[in-house]
Amino acid sequence: MDETQDKNASTVRRGLLGAGAALGGAAALFAPRIAHAQTAPRSKLQTIKDRGKLIVGTGSTNPPWHFEDASGQLVGMDIDLARLLAKSLFDDPTKVEFVLQGSDARIPSLITDKVDIVVQWMTVTPGRAQQVEFTIPYYREGVGLMMLARGGRFTTFDQVKAAGADAKIGGMQNVFLEEWIHKALPLAKVDAFESPDATLQALNARRVDAYMADQSAMRWLMAQAPGRFVDGGYGWMPNSYASAVKPGDPIWLNWVNTVYKEAMMGVDFDGFAASYKRWFGIELATPKVGFPAEFS
Template sequence: MDKRDDEASTGDPALNVERRSMFALGLAGAALGGIAAGGLALPAPAVAQAAARSKLHVVKERGKLIVGTGSTNPPWHFQDASGKLVGMDIDLARLLAKSLFDDPEKVEFVLQGSDARIPSLITDKVDIVVQWMTVTPGRAQQVEFTIPYYREGVGLMLLARGAKYKNFEELKAAGSAVTIGGMLNVFLEEWVHKALPQAKVDAFESPDAAMQALNARRIDASMQDQSAMRWLMQQAPGRFVDAGYGWMPNSYASAVKLGDPIWLNWVNTVYKEAMMGVDFDTFAASYKKWFGIDLPTPKVGFPQEFA
């Protein structure tokens, strides 16, 4: 789960210095009060033109969208057997490009680690980050989030056949007899014990190692992000099951640079109409492909989001 993988980056002194410098420049400009050389105020049309210069106009003039994303985290962003970049985040980025240029291929992907998401926006290396980014109040001080497109959480994966426990209720009833595996993390025991207070916890160097331990029946269940669980269950039908309980919810959204409401509003319009309107079929197909989820068709009539 991304929720805490780079929380420390939001407090990076270098980023804070950069942001303070940016604010200082902005305040200096405001202090000048629009005074040009010779003490003359800038004409009102020039001020309006500068204020209207949005990332939306920059991207349209450039002719392609530049997106920050990753390449190693299925089902969000990863390379398929042919080496092509695919995943839910990639589908969303291509939908943005299609909505801009009527061509989903007019997008350039900048592959980056999770710790580069905020810096790449601040420095204008990318136009938008579409990279399973958890919405947090700390990050929202440095970037602007779009409306969420997924609600993540953690869950417990069991073997479908021959497992000692069949579901979450049986795991909880077994108390300290249960061993739950998960990726090594300082929060691992805390997270597991939120759902199973008495369970033993076994830490592994990677989610893959935890799944290997589950396959070998060295643990009773593997704690995974729910999106990863859905992906794994699709890749190996009939081998794994969801224990039926999820917890620790967090929202995934895209992020743009602060201070550009025109660009943010446009991206939000695309996402909203993908979830509720003209591009629903495209969005629903992605959900089905990557998560195995059949989204209900939005009701016709009064918009339900305002009901």
């Protein structure tokens, strides 16, 4: 082999070696890789079951949702729902610890894992839904007018509206009170009071013609004094109440939703209906048998 042939042969060998290395690298790049097992995040559902009790954030001063009865026991619609969750988890409605908190603590207590769930008349809003995950709603709230059944100037919303500026509406003082009343009664006079009790006293004393309040609170007051008050028959500013959980745990959220849905439509309906009757005076119709009404 002469010098020229030897150089040519060496060049060919280097080319083949380079090509082989490139193919080997490509083969390694595209070769199947060994799958490594991923550990699934532990759901709060299992954590709660292992702990043996449910921890619920709620309040204690807002009937009929959450308040202390004459014996000092925590009661209300939110409390019934929390006990339903405990019963569904442990077959024991008492296995729940209540963390009493203000409305401003609802989201922080979830994010910091102080509580497992918030059941505290929480209105669903897009802003809050960026911070927590809401369950399906269990109540549709709104405001309305409560008036004296006898001895007052008006007994219906239509009468109040027809009176225009001659009607005076009372409500608990807040920055939105006039705006809320004037959404439905643009001409009515507005009188603000420092508490619901003070507003109720003004209505009883006939210093105001009607009391604007959440409809759930109105129903509760009417149930406490049968025949004394009357609902004006019109509601506005609807909003949904739901429970809230910390984001990122679909197993826990799905389980709570299952319990709530079956309370409203299925196996636990009798208990749910009894709570609605007790706290709101509302008689729920028994869900129809056959095709699920929620999908119709």
